[in-house]
Amino acid sequence: MASEFSKRTKGAEVKAAAWLGRHPGSILAPAAVTTAGLELGWITTGGILGGTAASLGAWYRAHPDTFDRFAAPRIRAWRRRWITYLGPRWRNALIACDLFTTNRKTGELHVPRLLRIRSYSPSVDTLYVKLHPGQHLRQFEAKLPELTEALKVERIAIERVKPRVIALVVERSEPFTEVIEAPEMVYDSDAIELTNLYVGETEYGGDWRLSALGQHLFVAGATGAGKNSVVNALLRGLAPLIRDGAVRLWICDSKQMEFAKLAGIAYRYACEEGDCAELVEEYVADMQATQRGLADQGKRKITPSSVTPLNVLILDEMGALLAYGDASAARGLKRQLALVGSQGRATGHSMVGLVQEPTKDTVPVRDLFTTRVCLRVTSAAHVDMVLGENARLRGALADEIPNAPETSGIGYVIRQRSRVPMRVRAAYVDDRELDELVEFVRAGWRGAGLRVVA
Ligand SMILES: Nc1ncnc2c1ncn2[C@@H]1O[C@H](COP(=O)(O)OP(=O)(O)OP(=O)(O)O)[C@@H](O)[C@H]1O
Numbered sequence: 001m002a003s004e005f006s007k008r009t010k011g012a013e014v015k016a017a018a019w020l021g022r023h024p025g026s027i028l029a030p031a032a033v034t035t036a037g038l039e040l041g042w043i044t045t046g047g048i049l050g051g052t053a054a055s056l057g058a059w060y061r062a063h064p065d066t067f068d069r070f071a072a073p074r075i076r077a078w079r080r081r082w083i084t085y086l087g088p089r090w091r092n093a094l095i096a097c098d099l100f101t102t103n104r105k106t107g108e109l110h111v112p113r114l115l116r117i118r119s120y121s122p123s124v125d126t127l128y129v130k131l132h133p134g135q136h137l138r139q140f141e142a143k144l145p146e147l148t149e150a151l152k153v154e155r156i157a158i159e160r161v162k163p164r165v166i167a168l169v170v171e172r173s174e175p176f177t178e179v180i181e182a183p184e185m186v187y188d189s190d191a192i193e194l195t196n197l198y199v200g201e202t203e204y205g206g207d208w209r210l211s212a213l214g215q216h217l218f219v220a221g222a223t224g225a226g227k228n229s230v231v232n233a234l235l236r237g238l239a240p241l242i243r244d245g246a247v248r249l250w251i252c253d254s255k256q257m258e259f260a261k262l263a264g265i266a267y268r269y270a271c272e273e274g275d276c277a278e279l280v281e282e283y284v285a286d287m288q289a290t291q292r293g294l295a296d297q298g299k300r301k302i303t304p305s306s307v308t309p310l311n312v313l314i315l316d317e318m319g320a321l322l323a324y325g326d327a328s329a330a331r332g333l334k335r336q337l338a339l340v341g342s343q344g345r346a347t348g349h350s351m352v353g354l355v356q357e358p359t360k361d362t363v364p365v366r367d368l369f370t371t372r373v374c375l376r377v378t379s380a381a382h383v384d385m386v387l388g389e390n391a392r393l394r395g396a397l398a399d400e401i402p403n404a405p406e407t408s409g410i411g412y413v414i415r416q417r418s419r420v421p422m423r424v425r426a427a428y429v430d431d432r433e434l435d436e437l438v439e440f441v442r443a444g445w446r447g448a449g450l451r452v453v454a
Pocket residue numbers: 179180221222223224225226227228229258356405407408409410425426427428429
């Protein structure tokens with residue numbers, strides 16, 4: 001870059017030296033091979049290199065799990081750095097999208113530099129980019145569609161990492177091309193980790209897991225988006241606990257079909273408007289009774305067991321539920337859900353709310369939910385309503401998920417300790433597997449007496 005006093009730019013040899021300084025491996029690796037060749041002989045050096053390659057090959061074949069976890073991301077990142085995004089391709093794409101600065105005196109173009117590439121999964125790369133003075137994340141956000149085309153990728157999300165460094169999360173292809181199988185049901189309650197239940201897969205190739213303890217789950221998605229699969233996958237993970245009475249299901253099934261199969265294993269089940277309101281009232285009363293019990297024993301929270309069960313209130317189509325009846329009934333329901341949202345975590349009273357449209361009826365209660373999932377939605381505005389401000393800008397393009405059966409169960413969550421959206425797909429629990437869940441629970445039922453409010 002030219003200084004403010006000179007119109008001359010830095011010499012090419014200085015730039016080359018700076019580049020080598022930033023990429024010491026490009027000197028050290030050939031230097032190490034040459035030194036080894038001269039010191040140990042070329043045959044020995046060839047043998048060492050061949051042996052290393054053969055060991056990697058053997059690792060790849062023998063232990064796919066550890067190789068994919070530890071070696072593959074590094075090898076892929078290296079390949080992407082030096083082959084996919086090398087030099088002109090990156091530079092030309094940024095210039096084509098006007099994402100560069102120009103030195104006023106020398107006219108030299110400064111294209112933001114790629115600092116680092118990470119490739120956690122075969123379909124996603126994270127590019128760390130150093131901005132030039134005068135550039136801002138906003139310029140990249142505004143040019144995301146153009147950059148996506150210029151780099152010939154599916155989708156790009158963006159995040160500020162630190163001053164003058166941003167991360168571009170590049171989805172190179174759709175990671176979910178196959179339906180994910182329903183979670184296996186384990187027999188033993190002790191084998192279940194309530195805070196770590198498998199519900200599907202993430203775009204990084206890992207498990208998508210949710211906690212059923214101390215969390216309230218909100219799932220938004222247009223009709224057919226696959227909302228039920230998130231809940232059903234979770235319930236299969238909880239199956240032995242439901243059977244043993246350590247988890248109690250309270251179900252408001254206003255559509256009277258989605259969860260009808262589960263009525264047989266629910267602690268409470270209701271589908272009529274008035275009955276649903278009664279069920280929620282009873283839920284709050286149960287929560288308050290548990291609070292009193294905890295206070296008497298001087299405890300602050302429960303440990304789920306058949307004596308002090310974890311309660312899960314499932315509210316299908318919350319929008320309709322909150323719009324039922326007169327405004328004061330809806331206000332009452334909101335108030336009760338607010339109580340569960342704010343006080344239920346310690347007493348083991350969780351909520352799972354499903355909505356088709358996260359509109360003004362459900363948005364006020366949305367903030368009560370600690371975990372939110374946005375499947376395919378019908379409007380761009382819905383994405384931020386569900387996942388929080390700027391989630392869509394950061395790449396949660398849930399409104400652009402095609403409305404096709406093969407995309408059901410695909411959506412976004414916000415990664416913990418980060419504001420980056422992550423594409424996920426819920427495992428699919430079909431009717432047979434749902435029947436299997438019901439049979440499994442009923443076969444060894446040790447829960448409290450069932451009562452269907454209907
Ligand atoms: N996780 C999934 N993976 C693959 N296909 C799925 C998945 N979830 C659902 N489907 C398919 O999509 C269809 C619709 O799913 P589902 O009824 O769960 O959607 P929904 O969001 O609950 O819709 P609605 O709001 O109308 O009830 C299912 O019948 C099934 O064929």
